[in-house]
Amino acid sequence: MDKIPRSITDNYSGEIVEERINWLKKKTELELSCITEYSMSPQDTRGNIENFIGIAQVPVGLAGPIKINGDHAKDHFFIPLATTEGALVASYNRGMKIISESGGANPRLLNDETYIGVIIDFNDLSEVIEFFNWIDDNLNKLKKVAESTTKHGKLRHIENFVQGKRALLNFYYTTGDASGLNMITVATKAVIDIIMKKTKAQKYILPVTFNDKKSTSMNVIKGRGKKVSADVVIPRKMVEKALRTTPEEMSHSCYSNYLMAGATIGTLTYNHHFSNGLAALFIACGQDVAYVAESSVGSTIMDTTGDGDLYVSVNLPDLIIATVGGGTGLGTSKEYLELIGCYGTGKVNKFAEIIAAVLLSGEISIWGSIVSGEFTQAHDRYGRNR
Secondary structure (H helix, E strand, O other): OOOOOOOOOOOOOHHHHHHHHHHHHHHHOOOOOOOOOOOOOHHHHOOOOOOOOOOOOOOEEEEEEEEEEOOOOEEEEEEEEEOOOOOHHHHHHHHHHHHHHOOOEEEEEEEEEEEEEEEEEOOOHHHHHHHHHHHHHHHHHHHHHHHOOOOOOEEEEEEEEEEOOEEEEEEEEEOOOOOOHHHHHHHHHHHHHHHHHHOOOOEEEOOOOOOOOOOOHHHHHHOOEEEEEEEEEEOHHHHHHHHOOOHHHHHHHHHHHHHHHHHHHOOOOOOOOHHHHHHHHHHHOOOOHHHHHHHOOOEEEEEEOOOOOEEEEEEEEEEOOOOOOOOOOOHHHHHHHHHOOOOOOOOHHHHHHHHHHHHHHHHHHHHHHHHOOOHHHHHHHHOOOO
């Protein structure tokens, strides 16, 4: 069986990368001229990728400016969106213009904690109850153990559930400007090591995978990562002129859509296309794209105000993002984060507010195009390779 060329001493050197490429060209009889064109050094990808061969290129469009009136994001921002879906950037650009001319988006960060789950087996139920009491008595000591493994992570509290002789623990952390899942896994393992020595625990599973990178009711209700909301009031005349519909039609059809979704499909939450904006931002800004699966849960609300204007809000309970670590420092990812002023320490809350405002713009624009009957026309104009 053929094996991918690797180097034990330096698997990121130019020589081994070239050897892999030549091996792949010979094996596939393809030129592979595009994937080998990139601006970063393979050495920079150490810790991000194994068996490096090149770069996947996704077009990036610029939308904006969007006016944002947040606690952390206060300015007009131009937004990079990486996508291959025609009409997406144009749609978000329209939404941003509408928001800006309506006074700006008003995002707020509501909570910030990430949890990781652990299952621990005991001999019987009484041992589980005894263990929960032990956790309460030793919580401060366990916090010190967890926090000794990281400069940025803080263990806030531990939540427990019981299923017969099995205990489920959710460890809740703050993780600074990192998404922090690796960080809190290491911290929690240090705590589990103490638990296995000091209690009657028999065995454990760390981490459990029921809540990570997937949509769950627990993540929606309790939140995970950044919990952020944003809203805007769009004047009636702006709705009629820019969206070619009315606040009443926007809000009524929005609720009709959600009612049908909840009654016949059983969706966890109700939004029009959070995943589009999130994926485009995540790819451009070096985020872990798999977290779109859980970060895209959330709701969009549209109401007609007493003055006849349109009120729109977005609510994201489960936003997993970072401005340090992971892919945030790689080449174009760093530059796009710098473009919106969100690269480095102390910037993640600003990034969360910008994301909420961007998704707000996308919800306004796409729903306006659907209600006005222009959705198909827009995709025919922008979304086809001619």
